[in-house]
Amino acid sequence: xxGITQSPKYLFRKEGQNVTLxxxxxxxxxxxxxxxxxxxxxxxLIYYSQIVNDFQKxxxxxxxxxxREKKESFPLTVTSAQKNPTAFYLCASSTPRGGxxxxxxxxxxxxxxxxx
Amino acid sequence: SQQGEEDPQALSIQEGENxxxxxSYKTSINNLQWYRQNSGRGLVHLILIRSxxxxxxxxxxxxxxxxxxxxxxxxxxxxxAADTASYFCATDLQGGSEKLVFGxxxxxxxxx
Numbered sequence: 650x651x652g653i654t655q656s657p658k659y660l661f662r663k664e665g666q667n668v669t670l671x672x673x674x675x676x677x678x679x680x681x682x683x684x685x686x687x688x689x690x691x692x693x694l695i696y697y698s699q700i701v702n703d704f705q706k707x708x709x710x711x712x713x714x715x716x717r718e719k720k721e722s723f724p725l726t727v728t729s730a731q732k733n734p735t736a737f738y739l740c741a742s743s744t745p746r747g748g749x750x751x752x753x754x755x756x757x758x759x760x761x762x763x764x765x
Numbered sequence: 766s767q768q769g770e771e772d773p774q775a776l777s778i779q780e781g782e783n784x785x786x787x788x789s790y791k792t793s794i795n796n797l798q799w800y801r802q803n804s805g806r807g808l809v810h811l812i813l814i815r816s817x818x819x820x821x822x823x824x825x826x827x828x829x830x831x832x833x834x835x836x837x838x839x840x841x842x843x844x845x846a847a848d849t850a851s852y853f854c855a856t857d858l859q860g861g862s863e864k865l866v867f868g869x870x871x872x873x874x875x876x877x
Contacts, residue, residue, distance in 0.1 A: 655807075680863065691853060692808075692867040699863060707864070739807055749795055751857030751865055756800075756807035 652676070655740050655757035662727070662734065662764050670725045670760045672740035680750060681723035682741040685709060686759075692739060698723055699750065727762065735764045769797075769854040769868035777874040784841040786871040788854035789834075797830055798855045798865070799839050808853065811839075844875045 653674040662668045672681065680699045684692040694707030698717040712731025717723055723742075727734045738761075741754040772787045788797070796815045800808040814821045814830045814837065821828045827840040841848055851872045855865040 684867075689869070691869040694864060694866075697864065737805075741808075749857075750863035751795060753798065753810045753813055754808075754855075754865060755810070758807045759805070761805075 653740060653742050653755055653757040655738075655760050657760060658758065660760055660762045662762060664764060665729045667726055667728050668762065670727070670738055670740075670762070672723045672725065672757060673721055674723075674742040674755075674757075675721060676742055676744075676755060677720070678742035678744040678755070679720070680743045680745070681717070682743075682754065683707075683713070683715065683723070683725045684739045684741065686737040686739060695725065695738075734762055737761050769856045769866060771852070771854055771868040771871045773871060774869070775872045775874070777876065778844060779876050780844060780846055782844055782875075784844050784848070784873055784875070786839045786852050786873070788837045788839070788856075788868060790837075790854075790856045791835065792858055793832075794856045794858065796857060797828075797837050799826075799828060799837075800853045800855060800867075802851045802853065802870070804850075811852075841873075844873075846875050846877045849873060849875045 656671045682697040683695040693709050696715040698704035714726045739759045740757040743754045746752040769788050769790045798813045799811045802808045812823050812828050814828050825842045830837045851870040853870045855867045
């Protein structure tokens with residue numbers, strides 16, 4: 650089965666802790682993305698990567714960090730510097746088509762992070 | 766910054782009725798996409814319409830794009846209870862942007 654997976658489904662964090670959310674894809678897609686979704690809101694882009702060992706900040710990168718050591722994997726670390734991390738986090742992947750990067754994105758099932 | 770804005774924010778209809786959702790955006794685009802999200806789940810891609818297309822169909826879905834008005838509409842015909850979900854439009858920025866910008870979504874409830 651080809652797809653994109655995220656783990657864990659639910660994550661609880663104490664204040665002051667760093668936590669890492671996993672995202673893996675076997676679609677052979679070049680680009681991967683992390684979004685944050687708050688209740689009743691749309692998606693906001695945290696970080697994205699178009700190629701291994703390279704990534705770019707999105708609109709709300711502060712308090713987050715990422716790595717892209719393998720094409721299949723794009724983990725997101727929520728650091729203690731992120732003051733309001735409770736949210737639903739979604740990972741996505743895509744591949745350019747016809748030279749256009751902004752083609753269909755395939756999403757994982759999401760991780761719900763709660764700060765205790 | 767917000768690129769796409771869906772309207773209405775919420776829509777409640779009876780099974781069998783048609784549902785229409787609208788999306789407006791601000792800048793020129795390469796393409797516009799519609800996604801669906803069931804509660805607590807990831808997004809699922811529904812349809813992509815390119816800037817040189819005016820209408821596209823997929824099953825019970827019909828999408829239109831009016832680049833002069835910078836707007837798009839998603840029509841779901843003969844709705845079913847299983848269509849209950851939030852629907853988002855996503856746009857890129859013409860010029861080869863690698864990013865999509867999502868609106869806040871329309872929450873559709875289809876009552877049996």
